[in-house]
Amino acid sequence: MENKSKILMDRYEFGRLLGQGTFAKVYYGRSLETGQSVAIKEIHKEKILKVGLMDQTKREISVMGLVKHPNILQLYEVMATKTKIYFILEYAKGGELFNKIAKGKLKEGVARKYFQQLITAVDFCHSRGVYHRDLKPENLLLDENKNLKVSDFGLSALSDSKRQDGLLHTTCGTPAYVAPEVISRKGYDGAKADIWSCGVILFVLLAGYLPFHDSNLMEMYRKISKADYKCPSWFPPELRKLLSRILDPNPYTRISIAKIMENPWFKKGLDSGRGNTSVLVEREMIPLHTDDNICSPTECCSSVSSETKLEVTKPNNFNAFDLISLSTGFDLSGLFVSNDEKEDVQFISKNSAASIIAKLEETARCLRLKVMKKEGGLMRLEAESECRNGTAMTIDVEIFEITSSFHLVEVRKSSGDTIDYLVMLKQCLKPALADIVWAWQGEKQPI
Numbered sequence: 404m405e406n407k408s409k410i411l412m413d414r415y416e417f418g419r420l421l422g423q424g425t426f427a428k429v430y431y432g433r434s435l436e437t438g439q440s441v442a443i444k445e446i447h448k449e450k451i452l453k454v455g456l457m458d459q460t461k462r463e464i465s466v467m468g469l470v471k472h473p474n475i476l477q478l479y480e481v482m483a484t485k486t487k488i489y490f491i492l493e494y495a496k497g498g499e500l501f502n503k504i505a506k507g508k509l510k511e512g513v514a515r516k517y518f519q520q521l522i523t524a525v526d527f528c529h530s531r532g533v534y535h536r537d538l539k540p541e542n543l544l545l546d547e548n549k550n551l552k553v554s555d556f557g558l559s560a561l562s563d564s565k566r567q568d569g570l571l572h573t574t575c576g577t578p579a580y581v582a583p584e585v586i587s588r589k590g591y592d593g594a595k596a597d598i599w600s601c602g603v604i605l606f607v608l609l610a611g612y613l614p615f616h617d618s619n620l621m622e623m624y625r626k627i628s629k630a631d632y633k634c635p636s637w638f639p640p641e642l643r644k645l646l647s648r649i650l651d652p653n654p655y656t657r658i659s660i661a662k663i664m665e666n667p668w669f670k671k672g673l674d675s676g677r678g679n680t681s682v683l684v685e686r687e688m689i690p691l692h693t694d695d696n697i698c699s700p701t702e703c704c705s706s707v708s709s710e711t712k713l714e715v716t717k718p719n720n721f722n723a724f725d726l727i728s729l730s731t732g733f734d735l736s737g738l739f740v741s742n743d744e745k746e747d748v749q750f751i752s753k754n755s756a757a758s759i760i761a762k763l764e765e766t767a768r769c770l771r772l773k774v775m776k777k778e779g780g781l782m783r784l785e786a787e788s789e790c791r792n793g794t795a796m797t798i799d800v801e802i803f804e805i806t807s808s809f810h811l812v813e814v815r816k817s818s819g820d821t822i823d824y825l826v827m828l829k830q831c832l833k834p835a836l837a838d839i840v841w842a843w844q845g846e847k848q849p850i
């Protein structure tokens with residue numbers, strides 16, 4: 404991919420190399436359609452297959468596509484060829500925040516602004532059940548307006564400690580930003596672990612060096628597990644107090660994000676009238692639809708069954724191959740048949756599992772399908788009459804929880820005539836489910 408004039412799938416032109424990690428090379432890119440600058444992250448499938456991260460990567464990509472916030476580097480789309488995966492990402496023109504610290508510590512007000520933006524982004528992701536797990540300055544980029552952009556949210560499978568060329572970089576394999584409970588591998592709360600990393604980042608921004616550092620790895624672990632650090636003399640008392648609450652080795656007593664946001668040092672410079680940190684960012688946050696509009700009065704069925712208890716499948720347990728395709732405009736370069744001919748289709752919903760099930764039941768009644776429930780998030784819909792080929796059509800619908808706010812719903816034919824099924828899918832099922840569908844697989848999601 405060193406050829407600079409290379410065009411990716413007639414859509415993006417490659418530019419200069421922006422950076423490189425163990426798994427990926429990142430290039431500047433330009434959309435041929437709009438001229439928009441993007442960053443193209445090129446990953447060799449073989450490399451992630453070798454380390455057994457393919458499934459996790461695919462799931463995490465889909466999660467990243469769902470997390471849209473002004474301080475989170477946006478994933479526009481994912482493309483794939485036989486050998487490579489390409490992430491088309493928002494371009495962060497200001498480069499790494501790290502480069503700023505490498506020139507020396509930041510002024511208190513500037514560090515606070517970045518910390519406020521970091522906390523806002525992390526809070527947003529946590530509210531959607533997404534944890535970063537590898538927050539460090541290398542993952543913090545800046546846009547042209549010097550606003551913070553957190554990269555690799557939901558992509559922790561791909562994160563790595565790639566360079567050892569500076570005082571503040573994480574030396575390969577060292578846990579400088581990692582919470583004590585993560586190091587001790589006891590099982591941890593992702594939210595509390597991210598908060599710890601934010602505390603280390605805050606310290607680094609203001610001090611210009613790491614709070615926990617030792618050439619001996621075991622000694623460094625010890626320092627982290629005891630929160631053995633010393634603030635420089637210029638740290639004001641309010642900040643020291645806040646840091647001591649964040650860098651608390653006990654995750655149960657460690658401060659929460661809500662409490663950080665109430666902290667006097669944190670709040671300085673914020674518009675108190677607005678009462679939250681969203682005022683920090685210039686771009687509008689993309690609103691999430693709520694699940695209050697499941698059954699519109701114009702629909703044929705008004706009553707919704709109360710028997711909606713169905714356990715949805717948790718994400719950790721399933722092979723997430725198809726999730727990758729839920730990212731905006733995903734292009735598997737001909738690996739799949741066209742959407743209209745696909746028997747297995749998936750959509751993402753922002754509705755709760757209960758309301759998805761209720762909507763499916765309501766739709767089934769409208770379409771004269773019997774609802775047969777099964778275990779593990781699986782519903783079976785069965786036609787009352789036979790298809791053209793003499794068999795009864797049955798459709799399986801499976802619901803997976805991606806995060807607490809997002810579900811993946813897979814619809815597939817189990818038996819019956821394929822043509823009848825495809826017609827029903829296109830003309831009846833898809834339009835009937837429109838209320839609860841945020842994005843169908845392979846189709847652009849509404850922004």
Ligand code: AMP
Nearest residue numbers: 421422423424427429442492493494495
């Ligand atoms: P990564 O493998 O994501 O850590 O990326 C390697 C390097 O490429 C980063 O450290 C940045 O310097 C650069 N980079 C990554 N993503 C972007 C982006 N969206 N915009 C600008 N530079 C980026």
